[in-house]
Amino acid sequence: MSENILEVSEATKVFGGLRAVNGVTFSVRRGEMLGIAGPNGSGKSTLFNLITSVPFGPTSGEIRFKGERVDRWPAHRIARAGLLRTFQKDAEFPDLSANETLAVCATYNAQLSRTAALEKAEAALATVKFGHGRSRLPSRYLSVYEKKQLMIASALVSDPALLMLDEPASGLTKPEIEQLDDLLVAINRSGVTVLLIEHVLSLLLSVSERLIVLNQGKVLAEGKPVDVVGNPEVITAYLGGRTS
Numbered sequence: 001m002s003e004n005i006l007e008v009s010e011a012t013k014v015f016g017g018l019r020a021v022n023g024v025t026f027s028v029r030r031g032e033m034l035g036i037a038g039p040n041g042s043g044k045s046t047l048f049n050l051i052t053s054v055p056f057g058p059t060s061g062e063i064r065f066k067g068e069r070v071d072r073w074p075a076h077r078i079a080r081a082g083l084l085r086t087f088q089k090d091a092e093f094p095d096l097s098a099n100e101t102l103a104v105c106a107t108y109n110a111q112l113s114r115t116a117a118l119e120k121a122e123a124a125l126a127t128v129k130f131g132h133g134r135s136r137l138p139s140r141y142l143s144v145y146e147k148k149q150l151m152i153a154s155a156l157v158s159d160p161a162l163l164m165l166d167e168p169a170s171g172l173t174k175p176e177i178e179q180l181d182d183l184l185v186a187i188n189r190s191g192v193t194v195l196l197i198e199h200v201l202s203l204l205l206s207v208s209e210r211l212i213v214l215n216q217g218k219v220l221a222e223g224k225p226v227d228v229v230g231n232p233e234v235i236t237a238y239l240g241g242r243t244s
């Protein structure tokens with residue numbers, strides 16, 4: 001069994017004249033928590049899109065998950081193989097409760113019976129420490145943090161081997177970010193490999209074993225978080241040339 005759960009090789013996504021992701025190569029080790037940073041528009045979300053085929057795969061390049069080429073697979077097949085993602089923009093079903101939402105996700109991705117799906121939903125809600133008495137409310141009444149918990153739980157019900165999170169900390173308060181930090185560490189310790197895009201650097205640096213920085217669709221730097229954030233090219237990319 002390969003040490004790498006995900007191998008991305010020369011992945012490219014072209015929109016008209018724009019190479020949003022341009023020849024990106026990296027791999028993710030089994031069990032690792034890998035962070036992805038980069039300025040706005042650097043191609044982070046597009047990279048997640050083309051890895052998961054939601055909503056599109058790469059223009060060119062290869063994606064291997066658990067050793068198999070998945071870059072021409074439909075999205076549902078990739079998800080059912082254990083590669084799950086969340087989205088930058090919260091998108092709950094406002095009229096469905098957390099329980100119902102998760103049961104739908106489990107039924108779709110893991111193809112479970114209704115009873116088994118509801119059990120999965122309960123387990124995922126417990127993992128994200130969803131508030132007692134909140135899981136039967138229509139989701140439109142949930143707080144920003146509860147919607148994040150629900151989004152993460154909606155991936156957990158499908159038993160991900162690799163969980164990809166796109167800016168889960170956006171819009172959260174400092175204490176909520178600390179809760180999220182604990183949750184991500186717990187999920188990772190339970191055996192789930194995690195790939196995390198995040199602008200909140202305190203969270204990214206706290207949880208990531210390794211960090212990749214994208215800039216203009218390319219990998220600008222990769223390595224230990226402390227080394228990467230001190231890299232002058234990374235500082236320049238973030239500050240637009242103002243390094244002092």
Ligand SMILES: Nc1ncnc2c1ncn2[C@@H]1O[C@H](COP(=O)(O)OP(=O)(O)OP(=O)(O)O)[C@@H](O)[C@H]1O
Nearest residue numbers: 015018020038039040041042043044045046047088
């Ligand atoms: N569906 C699309 N059609 C055309 N251009 C797109 C599409 N999706 C993304 N882009 C462009 O690709 C580039 C990379 O966008 P992307 O959303 O991947 O950046 P990002 O690093 O996730 O940024 P942010 O930190 O703001 O979320 C941007 O220039 C964006 O406008």
Ligand SMILES: [Mg+2]
Nearest residue numbers: 044045046088
């Ligand atoms: Mg993005």
